[in-house]
Amino acid sequence: MNTITVRRKIENIKGLPTLPGVVQKISNMVENSTTSAEDIGRIISSDQVLSAKVLKLINSAFYGFPGRISSVTHGLVLLGFNVVKGLVLSASVFDMMEGKMVGLWEHSLGTAITSGIIAKRMNQKDPEEVSVAGLLHDIGKVVIKVSMPDEYEKILELVEEKEMPMLEAENKVLDFNHANVANWLCEKWNLPDNLKDPITYHHSPHLAKKVPKQTAMIHLADILVKGIGHGQGGDRWVPPLNKEAWQTLNLSKNDIEEIIREMDTDLEMVEDFGFSS
Amino acid sequence: MQITTKRILIVEDDLKTADMIKKFMEQQGYFAYVSDNGKEALDSVYNEPPDLIILDMIMAGIRGDELCRELKNDNLYGHLPIIMLIPKEELHKKIDIEGLIIDDYIVKPFTTEELMLRTSLSFSRSNRELDANPLTRLPGNVSILKEIQKRLDNNSSFSLAYIDIDLFKSYNDKYGFSRGDEILRMVARLLTNIIRGYNSPDCYLGHIGGDDFVFIVPPHLADDTCKQIIKNFDLIIPTFYDEEDRIRGYIDSIDRQKNRHRFPIMTISIAVVSNEKKKIKHYGEISEIASRLKKHAKSLKGSIYVKDRRK
Numbered sequence: 001m002n003t004i005t006v007r008r009k010i011e012n013i014k015g016l017p018t019l020p021g022v023v024q025k026i027s028n029m030v031e032n033s034t035t036s037a038e039d040i041g042r043i044i045s046s047d048q049v050l051s052a053k054v055l056k057l058i059n060s061a062f063y064g065f066p067g068r069i070s071s072v073t074h075g076l077v078l079l080g081f082n083v084v085k086g087l088v089l090s091a092s093v094f095d096m097m098e099g100k101m102v103g104l105w106e107h108s109l110g111t112a113i114t115s116g117i118i119a120k121r122m123n124q125k126d127p128e129e130v131s132v133a134g135l136l137h138d139i140g141k142v143v144i145k146v147s148m149p150d151e152y153e154k155i156l157e158l159v160e161e162k163e164m165p166m167l168e169a170e171n172k173v174l175d176f177n178h179a180n181v182a183n184w185l186c187e188k189w190n191l192p193d194n195l196k197d198p199i200t201y202h203h204s205p206h207l208a209k210k211v212p213k214q215t216a217m218i219h220l221a222d223i224l225v226k227g228i229g230h231g232q233g234g235d236r237w238v239p240p241l242n243k244e245a246w247q248t249l250n251l252s253k254n255d256i257e258e259i260i261r262e263m264d265t266d267l268e269m270v271e272d273f274g275f276s277s
Numbered sequence: 278m279q280i281t282t283k284r285i286l287i288v289e290d291d292l293k294t295a296d297m298i299k300k301f302m303e304q305q306g307y308f309a310y311v312s313d314n315g316k317e318a319l320d321s322v323y324n325e326p327p328d329l330i331i332l333d334m335i336m337a338g339i340r341g342d343e344l345c346r347e348l349k350n351d352n353l354y355g356h357l358p359i360i361m362l363i364p365k366e367e368l369h370k371k372i373d374i375e376g377l378i379i380d381d382y383i384v385k386p387f388t389t390e391e392l393m394l395r396t397s398l399s400f401s402r403s404n405r406e407l408d409a410n411p412l413t414r415l416p417g418n419v420s421i422l423k424e425i426q427k428r429l430d431n432n433s434s435f436s437l438a439y440i441d442i443d444l445f446k447s448y449n450d451k452y453g454f455s456r457g458d459e460i461l462r463m464v465a466r467l468l469t470n471i472i473r474g475y476n477s478p479d480c481y482l483g484h485i486g487g488d489d490f491v492f493i494v495p496p497h498l499a500d501d502t503c504k505q506i507i508k509n510f511d512l513i514i515p516t517f518y519d520e521e522d523r524i525r526g527y528i529d530s531i532d533r534q535k536n537r538h539r540f541p542i543m544t545i546s547i548a549v550v551s552n553e554k555k556k557i558k559h560y561g562e563i564s565e566i567a568s569r570l571k572k573h574a575k576s577l578k579g580s581i582y583v584k585d586r587r588k
Contacts (some may be wrong), residue, residue: 002566015320062326062353064412064462065517080470083323083354086347090320125524149288 003176008146009259010181011188016142019105019264020093026050030085041076041082044271047110049142050136053087054079055132056189070129076151100156103232104142108135110230112268114221117262121255122217130214133198133223139185140178141234159236166234167203179203205245214244224260230267285309286327288318288344289362291337294385298331301389302396315339318538319347322354329399332379334367345468348543349378352469352482356414358399362387367506375453412458415464415484421491426560428493429552435479436551438582439567440468440506442488443575447540452519460517460543461488464510468492471505496551503547503582510545512581518542546574547582550587555585 003095026043029035058075059066061180069075076084094101097104108259115134119127145152151173170177179200186196193210198218201208208215225231226238251259285307289295295311302309310325312318315338322330328349334341341361348354363372367382381397394547408417416424428435444463449457452517465484472482472492481493494502515523522528528540548570550563557563566585574583 014324038489051486057323060326065459065465068459068463068517069513070516074516077470077513080351080466082347085321087323090316090323097349184496 006148006176007184009205012141013143013147013182014090015047015090016052016139016146017046017092019095019102022047022050023088025090029069030088036269037076037081040081040088041073044084044088045072045132045135045251046109046112047103048139049093050088051132051135052139052185052189052231053091054084055136055191055195057083057087059190059192061190065136067192067207068194070132070195071126072132073128081231100120100232100234101145104138104234107225108138108231109231109270110263111126111135111221111233112138112227113262113266113270114225114259115268117219117259118249118251119214119223121259122213122249123249124214124217125256129194130198130217133195133214134218136182136195137199137202137218137222138182138233139199140181141166143181144174150172152187156230156234159234163236165237165239167239177203202237205242205248212248216242216248220249220251221247228260228263228267230263279405282306284325285396286311286318286321286325287311287328288315288330288336289333289340290314291442294333294362297390301344301392305396307391307396312326318344321372322348322357325378326354327357329396330357331362331396332359332361335364345379350473350476352414352465352473356403356409358403360395360399388411410443410465411482411484411485412461415465415469415482416491417483418485421483422560424483424493427561429557429560429563433479434496434553435493436496436544436546436549437563437567438492438494438503438549439571440464440490440492440497440569441542441546441575442562443546443580444540445488445543446526447530447538448517449523449537451530452542456517460514462489463513463517464488464545465540467509467513468506471502471509499549499584503549506547507580507582508517508546514543544578544580546577546580548574548585549582550585 010269022043029040042055054072054075055069058069058078059147113132113134114129115132119130124130155166157171158164159166167177175239179202183196183200186199194214197208197210198215201215202218202222203221205212205215208271223239223241225237226233281334285302286297287309289298289311290313295313299309299311306521310321312321315336325345325366332341332345345361347361348357360380361377361382362385364383368384382394383395398576408419409415410417412547425437435522442460445457448460464584468482468490472480475498479495481489485491492502526542529539529540548567550567550570570583570585
């Protein structure tokens with residue numbers, strides 16, 4: 001397959017579908033006159049596709065400050081209630097609820113929450129930004145599924161039958177992987193470097209140039225979420241921890257234990273978030 | 278944004294008509310694209326904003342007039358010219374043209390010559406929108422003045438607020454004018470969402486120029502409005518600084534005399550004057566009080582709003 005053609009195809013992808021439960025929930029909220037922008041913001045911040053939509057739109061040239069906004073909350077304040085409403089109502093949904101997709105959504109939200117926990121623990125100045133990067137880190141997988149469903153099936157087969165890591169299976173079938181795909185989108189959508197770097201390099205954090213620390217946080221969060229078995233990121237095994245990332249983070253065993261303890265409580269709270277309702 | 282080929286979005290559920298318009302527009306050198314329903318049209322507008330919309334009034338799902346209202350209520354999208362296609366039969370019914378906020382209409386069936394003329398007319402008219410601030414598309418000085426005088430003449434009670442960004446110059450000096458423009462667009466957007474969010478004809482927002490903005494709200498909303506503006510401004514402004522300055526919390530710069538200066542992160546000052554308890558007849562009076570008050574607000578540290586308390 002010709003990568004340039006695929007890249008063009010992916011960059012021009014119009015609407016990424018999200019899970020029906022989330023859209024339904026927000027639609028109901030919009031009907032209700034007492035709903036505030038904050039209420040809707042909370043739900044949007046839990047959904048990778050809607051969050052990506054918000055960030056893509058507010059960073060588009062039309063608004064006149066491309067590449068500046070990396071927080072969903074800021075995006076919502078600047079887009080305004082009406083545009084956000086329109087954005088959600090015009091969102092398409094997956095026609096069928098698929099178990100694997102729900103799993104990926106849970107994994108993404110789990111990574112978002114865990115990245116936030118790590119960022120706060122390391123006194124990162126803007127933990128929400130890290131959390132957004134965590135939420136979007138696997139957006140490339142959604143895109144591959146939507147734009148190349150046949151190849152996506154082949155990838156899943158390799159993962160299941162050959163017990164291959166997802167990234168390797170993608171490279172084998174496509175010659176590129178979900179991290180490359182996400183990088184193309186981040187560029188096309190003018191997302192700030194603080195998001196682009198961690199999303200692009202979450203599997204190879206030693207390559208991150210602009211924000212190596214945040215990238216290492218996402219890398220660790222991804223592994224921890226897979227480790228405790230929350231959601232379904234696609235892999236059958238927990239991927240190895242990158243040595244350089246571990247050194248960058250400079251966390252103690254005690255820190256990790258604390259982080260996992262916090263994860264247990266926070267992830268439980270979102271468990272029945274109603275992705276499937 | 279520099280776009281050479283003008284983009285036209287055609288929203289029409291009758292695909293034959295849509296295709297006819299699209300082909301014709303392409304012949305005329307425009308870039309044309311079609312949405313066959315309101316929902317998708319909204320998505321198209323957000324994803325690839327057009328320069329003009331040709332909109333069928335009668336469609337299943339979100340109707341043309343609803344879509345119109347949705348878009349026109351926004352400082353950026355509201356600026357897109359809309360030509361509405363109205364079926365001949367509809368003309369007999371009473372059309373609420375005031376409520377439609379469209380820029381022009383064409384009765385179906387129409388000839389391509391007419392369509393072309395109407396399209397060029399809409400483009401040239403939108404270029405002629407003299408008073409709007411070119412950067413933010415908000416109403417400029419002339420409209421602001423008229424708006425205030427109109428309220429004074431009507432004896433309606435209102436609060437008028439002058440907004441000014443503190444330390445804006447330091448940001449411009451450090452990062453350049455185009456980054457400065459980004460700040461103005463961001464602030465305009467932030468204000469639009471708060472002021473127009475009230476969805477009331479009593480609320481008004483204008484851009485005097487540079488880093489000066491004006492809003493008018495009913496007196497009982499003044500405090501809340503100011504608080505929200507300050508909250509949102511302080512929330513977002515740090516992200517417009519480079520990481521180094523943001524973490525440090527200030528800009529370090531050296532002036533022509535080689536003196537070092539430290540400029541903290543920008544803040545916002547708001548001066549509010551109300552005609553509730555005071556008789557004001559002329560625009561000049563109220564603007565004089567407001568400027569004096571604004572100077573006072575600017576002398577205070579941090580983002581702040583001050584109200585005129587004299588009777």
